Amino acid sequence: MADFPIVDIHTHVYTPAYLDMLRARKKVPYVHDPANGADSRLIILSSDDDASTPADQRGRPVDSSYSDIEVKLAFMKRHGITTSVISLANPWLDFLDVDDAQIWSERINNDLEETCAQVNSKTRTDTVATGIKTLYAFGALPLSAPDASIIVNEITRLKMLPHMRGVIMGTSGLGNGLDDQKLDPVWAALAQTQTLLFLHPHYGLPDEAFGGSEVTQRYGHVLPLALGFPLETTIAVTRMLLSGVFDRFPDLKILLAHSGGTLPFLAGRIDSCIAHERKFVANGGSAQGPVRDVWSVLNTNIYLDAVVYGEAGLRAAIHAAGSHERLLFGTDNPFFPPLSEKEDDIWPSVTTNYKAIEGTLGEDKEAVRGVLGGNAVRILNLN
């Protein structure tokens, strides 16, 4: 039992109400319940909704780890995690009809808040030593709502829910990406309320990027998940940078999933390409380029999770962030379980990240404790 907090800031839930809503749908995202009583199937990626695959085998099996908070708590205990900041998993509420967005975001966020309150009301011997509560949450936003004011209202409302510590968002924004000027009221509200945005991929890259759907499917989920997801995040935040979001909203705070996708590694190349782009005013062109550079944004506006599965990536992330104090431990639970999971299994997808942190920062115990939990406690104001 750790005597310091180990905080998982990247851990998802599909709440029971959310899964029921997906059960009522017939197109992506949806849940299919096999007639034979086998595990439900969750189909969230278009590439998984292949008509040539029987519905009972499409997507991935949904077991209780997706929605049962007791399973999450058992997972935490098994892996030494004292606190989790739970978030709705992708694709969140992106796909909702305009009239459904507000009601569903309120319902989901209230459910998350209630789950946190219920869990935290019980004394847990494995976490009490840290003095930090067991559960917090990032809220979901009604991005398909007919008016940005509805999104802004939900951001404001979340500040009154005691366990909310930010919001999670995909890269689609209002449907046209995160460089869409129509998002300015949302960025303004996040900055003004000091609400952390957890930016997370879902859509990946088009199959053509990998050589077509036949190539993509040949290797299962490896290309979309290992490469498509990180690039999606990198593209999204680079578009924000290029469009001047960080110039207009210098107080915006963003936590990037998967250690920034590939942003830490490519930051230098992005910086160089901007400096050499003839189109930008600063270089004699006619188009307004970004004023602040990528390193400044990395060191001021961006936090990175430590879900990168190796020291090579983690070293780049720490260096690009300017300090290990901007890195936060996460697991991506319930994704990447052991393929033949037993109830008491330790997940390699978790231990790989523990080892990378220990291997990279091991000589500095304070730094290790910071990445594992102290940074999250400070940045998210957990108490």
Next chain:
Amino acid sequence: MADFPIVDIHTHVYTPAYLDMLRARKKVPYVHDPANGADSRLIILSSDDDASTPADQRGRPVDSSYSDIEVKLAFMKRHGITTSVISLANPWLDFLDVDDAQIWSERINNDLEETCAQVNSKTRTDTVATGIKTLYAFGALPLSAPDASIIVNEITRLKMLPHMRGVIMGTSGLGNGLDDQKLDPVWAALAQTQTLLFLHPHYGLPDEAFGGSEVTQRYGHVLPLALGFPLETTIAVTRMLLSGVFDRFPDLKILLAHSGGTLPFLAGRIDSCIAHERKFVANGGSAQGPVRDVWSVLNTNIYLDAVVYGEAGLRAAIHAAGSHERLLFGTDNPFFPPLSEKEDDIWPSVTTNYKAIEGTLGEDKEAVRGVLGGNAVRILNLN
């Protein structure tokens, strides 16, 4: 004047014969000569061949730096580079009709060889101190030839040209990517002749990956060059890994452009996604996954250039490669010139990479000298 070799292994030429061949073309890639006597325009990317842009403004201006070896030598002298391993720039010979491939690869490679021989026949005071010659080359392959034996023959023939030190190749292969089993004779020939393959991007990602062509063009070349190129390289080498190329050809040696695209940063995630892919035999599935893991391939088969423009990326590259002895300095010349170039300008795109190497390895002078030149001398057998 350096008393140790500084070797640029990532430096391109469009030979005069190649540019003339592009002048005779009307579709990408092609060269357009404005009627008003202004600089020729080089249109190599489909995204630059926009019918709404006047032909005189499409693509990029081609000046003498693209083809005149004297300009290259002046660039080298100005930046302290004692030796360059020149290679034909993208898109190489990928686009040639089947009947033209062999004759053009022989012509280009013979021209490159002759250029090296001519330059090296003169005593150059700025390089003589190193004992290493001034120019070497990577050859181009006739990948569109009607039979793989023609490609294999050219690989064999290149071994007899005294300045050739490997071949450069894009990610298209024979047209279907580098996991195409029809490439096996090529991999076999490269491995058997111990010919280094310099793998370089050209095709980037489809515009849809960035949000459509309107988004891509809004930011000039930043998204395709800063993000598309590195991902293309990463996808290509990951497809090679997934299809078992490195299992079948464990002696293959590949130099990856731009420090591997994003491979060093994503290696851990790739490794984790493979380990968690239900489709692969090792995990209980029916499809053969790779036997060797990404770290083994990085430490055995792969070399990385140091063209990553920052310490964050370089640290990941060195750690992923397993040693700084697998990193090699490069410039990407003639690309990324200062936008208002004067004849004696020092290029920030070059100094940024020098500084990253010094910043990352500065306390180990031998390591710095290795990355700047010693590793290339050893790995490419320069003498």
